[in-house]
Amino acid sequence: MRKAGNIKAWLYLLPAILFLGVFMVYPLIDVLIYSFEEGYNSASQTSYGTGWFNYAYVLHDKYFLQAIKNTFIIVIITVPLSTGIALLISLGLNSIKKLRDLFQTIYFLPYVTNTLAVGLVFMIMFKKTPYTDGLVNMVIKLFGSGPIDFIDGPYWAKMFVMCFYTIWVVMPFKILILTSALASVDDVYYKAAKIDGTSSFRTFTRITLPMISPMIFYLVITGFIGAFKAYSDEVAIFGTNLNAAGMNTIVGYVYDMLYGNAGGYPSYASAAALILFAIVFTITVINLLISGKNSIN
Amino acid sequence: MKIRFDGLTKRFPNRNKEIKADVVAVDNFTFEIPDGKLIGLLGPSGCGKSTALNLICGLETPTSGKIYFDEDDVTDLPPENRGVGMVFQSYALYPHLTVRKNIMFPLENLKGKDKLTKAQMEEKVLEAAKVVQIEELLDRKPKEMSGGQQQRVAIARSLVKMPRVLLLDEPLSNLDARLRIQTREEIKRIQNTTGITTIFVTHDQEEAMSISDMIVVMKTGVVHQIGKPQEVYDNPIDLFVAKFLGTPPINVFDGEIKGGELYIGGEKVLGKDYVKDTADGEVTVGIRPEGFVLNDSLDGKEGVFSVDLKAIEVMGRDTSVVFEHANAEGRLRAIVRSDNNIDGKSDTIKFNLNSKKVYVFSKETEERLI
Numbered sequence: 001m002r003k004a005g006n007i008k009a010w011l012y013l014l015p016a017i018l019f020l021g022v023f024m025v026y027p028l029i030d031v032l033i034y035s036f037e038e039g040y041n042s043a044s045q046t047s048y049g050t051g052w053f054n055y056a057y058v059l060h061d062k063y064f065l066q067a068i069k070n071t072f073i074i075v076i077i078t079v080p081l082s083t084g085i086a087l088l089i090s091l092g093l094n095s096i097k098k099l100r101d102l103f104q105t106i107y108f109l110p111y112v113t114n115t116l117a118v119g120l121v122f123m124i125m126f127k128k129t130p131y132t133d134g135l136v137n138m139v140i141k142l143f144g145s146g147p148i149d150f151i152d153g154p155y156w157a158k159m160f161v162m163c164f165y166t167i168w169v170v171m172p173f174k175i176l177i178l179t180s181a182l183a184s185v186d187d188v189y190y191k192a193a194k195i196d197g198t199s200s201f202r203t204f205t206r207i208t209l210p211m212i213s214p215m216i217f218y219l220v221i222t223g224f225i226g227a228f229k230a231y232s233d234e235v236a237i238f239g240t241n242l243n244a245a246g247m248n249t250i251v252g253y254v255y256d257m258l259y260g261n262a263g264g265y266p267s268y269a270s271a272a273a274l275i276l277f278a279i280v281f282t283i284t285v286i287n288l289l290i291s292g293k294n295s296i297n
Numbered sequence: 298m299k300i301r302f303d304g305l306t307k308r309f310p311n312r313n314k315e316i317k318a319d320v321v322a323v324d325n326f327t328f329e330i331p332d333g334k335l336i337g338l339l340g341p342s343g344c345g346k347s348t349a350l351n352l353i354c355g356l357e358t359p360t361s362g363k364i365y366f367d368e369d370d371v372t373d374l375p376p377e378n379r380g381v382g383m384v385f386q387s388y389a390l391y392p393h394l395t396v397r398k399n400i401m402f403p404l405e406n407l408k409g410k411d412k413l414t415k416a417q418m419e420e421k422v423l424e425a426a427k428v429v430q431i432e433e434l435l436d437r438k439p440k441e442m443s444g445g446q447q448q449r450v451a452i453a454r455s456l457v458k459m460p461r462v463l464l465l466d467e468p469l470s471n472l473d474a475r476l477r478i479q480t481r482e483e484i485k486r487i488q489n490t491t492g493i494t495t496i497f498v499t500h501d502q503e504e505a506m507s508i509s510d511m512i513v514v515m516k517t518g519v520v521h522q523i524g525k526p527q528e529v530y531d532n533p534i535d536l537f538v539a540k541f542l543g544t545p546p547i548n549v550f551d552g553e554i555k556g557g558e559l560y561i562g563g564e565k566v567l568g569k570d571y572v573k574d575t576a577d578g579e580v581t582v583g584i585r586p587e588g589f590v591l592n593d594s595l596d597g598k599e600g601v602f603s604v605d606l607k608a609i610e611v612m613g614r615d616t617s618v619v620f621e622h623a624n625a626e627g628r629l630r631a632i633v634r635s636d637n638n639i640d641g642k643s644d645t646i647k648f649n650l651n652s653k654k655v656y657v658f659s660k661e662t663e664e665r666l667i
Contacts, residue, residue, distance in 0.1 A: 197377025
C-alpha cells in the first residue's frame with residue numbers, strides 16, 4: 001500500500017521533475033562544469049583542462065571589475081532609496097481619502113509599461129544631441145548651470161540617470177505592496193495608541209513599521225536580488241555596448257561573454273554567473289538572518 | 298470621578314446613500330454616572346453603545362451636547378488629555394511587543410514633567426500587572442497567552458496610567474463561557490481594588506446584571522432606563538426593557554382591562570387591587586417566568602390562568618414548564634418549584650400569578666401602565 005502510494009506520488013511529480021531537471025538542474029550543473037573547464041570550445045565540445053583559471057581570468061578582467069562596481073553602486077543606492085520613497089508615498093496614499101484609487105492607479109502605471117519604452121522616455125529627457133540639450137538640461141540651465149551630458153558624459157552623471165531610472169521602474173510594485181500592507185494593519189491599534197497619547201512619529205516607528213516589517217523585508221530581499229540581476233534597464237538607456245559606456249553590470253558581462261562582440265566564451269560567462277550567484281546568495285542569507293531577528297515571531 | 302452627559306448626540310450619515318436621514322447613534326444623552334462605580338451600558342447590537350464609549354474616550358466627537366468629567370468640560374479634549382483608559386473588544390495588544398512592553402507603552406508616551414525614569418516605569422508596570430495578577434507573564438508575547446490572559450494584559454495597559462475612567466468595550470465577548478464568568482468577577486474585583494469609575498459595554502444582559510452597580514439600558518441610541526440591576530429588572534419602565542432583561546425572557550400576552558380588572562383571553566387573572574385606577578382598554582401584559590405560581594397542592598389543577606402544557610423540563614434546582622397560549626406568540630416558559638406534582642401528560646395547566654412579577658404596558662406606546 002505504502003509502496004503503491006509512493007509510486008503514485010512520484011508519478012504526479014514526474015512532469016515537474018522532468019521540466020525542472022531538463023531546464024534548471026541540468027543547465028545549473030552544466031554551468032558549474034563549464035566554469036571549471038579551461039578554454040572550452042562549444043563547437044568542438046573540448047577543453048584543455050580543468051581548474052580555477054576561468055575565475056582568475058574573470059576576476060582580473062577590468063570590464064568585470066567595472067561591472068561589479070556598477071552593480072554594487074546601483075544596488076546600494078536604489079534598494080534603500082526606492083523602498084524608502086515607496087514607503088513615504090504609500091503612507092501618503094493611505095492617509096488621503098479622496099481620489100485614493102486614482103492616485104494608486106497612477107502610481108502603478110509604470111509597472112505595466114515596457115522597460116524599453118520607459119528607457120526611451122528617459123533618454124529623450126536626458127540625452128544631449130546636436131539639436132537639443134534635452135529636457136533636464138533645459139531645467140538645469142534655468143538655474144544657471146551648463147549642460148551636462150547624462151548619457152555620454154561623466155561617470156557620475158550616467159550613474160545618476162541609471163539609479164534614477166531604476167528607482168522609478170521598481171517603485172510601482174513596492175508602492176502596491178506597501179499600500180496593501182499598511183491597509184492591513186488593524187485600525188484598533190491606532191485607536192489604542194491615540195488614547196494613550198502616542199505621537200504620530202512614535203506610532204509610526206513603534207506600531208506601523210514593526211507591523212509591516214515582513215513586507216518591507218520581502219521588498220528589500222527581492223529588491224536586492226532584482227538589482228543585482230539588472231541588465232535590461234542599462235541597455236534601455238545606454239544601448240547594447242555597455243562596456244564602452246562603462247555602465248556594464250554583472251549580468252551584462254555574462255551576456256557579452258556569451259553573445260556580445262567579445263562573445264563565444266561560455267566558460268568565462270559561467271564563472272561570472274557563479275560569482276554573481278555567490279554574491280546574491282550571501283546577501284540574501286544576511287538579509288534573512290537580520291529579518292529573522294526582527295520578525296514579529 | 299463622576300461623568301455627566303448633557304444632551305449628548307452623535308449622528309452619522311447613512312451608509313445607504315438613498316436614505317437621506319442621518320443615523321442617530323446616540324440620541325440626547327442626559328444623565329450622570331456616579332463616582333467609583335461599575336456601570337454596564339447595555340443594549341442589543343447596533344444600539345449605539347460602542348459609539349457612546351467612543352464619545353467618552355474621545356475617539357469620536359459628538360454632533361452636539363457636552364461631556365463633563367466632574368466639573369471639567371472634556372467635550373473638545375483629545376483622548377490623551379482626558380485621562381481615560383480603554384480596553385478594546387479585540388484587546389488591541391501590540392503583537393510584536395512583550396507583555397511588559399505593551400503595558401509600558403502608555404508610560405513611554407509621557408513627556409515633559411510627567412516623564413518617568415526607566416525604574417519608575419518598571420515599578421508601575423509591575424504594580425499594574427499585580428492588580429490583574431499577571432506578574433509571571435511579563436516576558437511573554439500576546440499570542441503566547443490565552444484569551445483571558447490577554448484580556449488582563451489589556452486591562453493592565455489601560456490601568457497603568459491611573460486613568461480617571463476605565464472603559465471596556467464588550468470585554469467578555471471573546472472568551473468562552475467558563476472564562477467569561479471568571480473574568481467578569483475579575484473585572485468586578487479590579488474595579489473594587491482600584492475604585493476607578495468603570496464603564497463597560499455589553500449586549501449580554503446577564504453579564505451586565507451580574508456585576509454592575511448600575512445599568513444603562515439603551516436601544517437605537519436612546520436611553521430607556523438607568524438604575525441598579527435589580528431595580529431595573531423588578532421595575533422595567535417599558536416593554537423593551539422588560540423583554541431585554543431576564544433569562545428566560547419575560548412572557549408577553551395580549552390582555553385587556555375591563556371594569557378595573559385584568560383579563561387575558563377571557564380569564565380574569567388579577568383584580569382591582571392590582572389594576573387600581575388604570576383606564577379600561579387593550580393592553581400588553583408581561584409576566585416573568587417566576588411570576589407563575591402553582592396552587593397549594595402543587596399539581597397545577599387549580600388557578601386563575603390556564604395554558605396549554607407542552608413540556609416539562611427538569612432543571613434540578615427548579616422546573617421549567619413550557620406552554621402555549623392563544624393570546625401569545627410561540628412557546629412560553631414558567632419556572633416553578635422542583636418538588637411539584639404536575640401531571641406531565643395533562644393538556645392544560647393552571648397557574649396563579651404573583652402580581653409583583655406581572656407588568657402591564659400600553660399597546661401603542663409600549664410604556665408601563667402598571
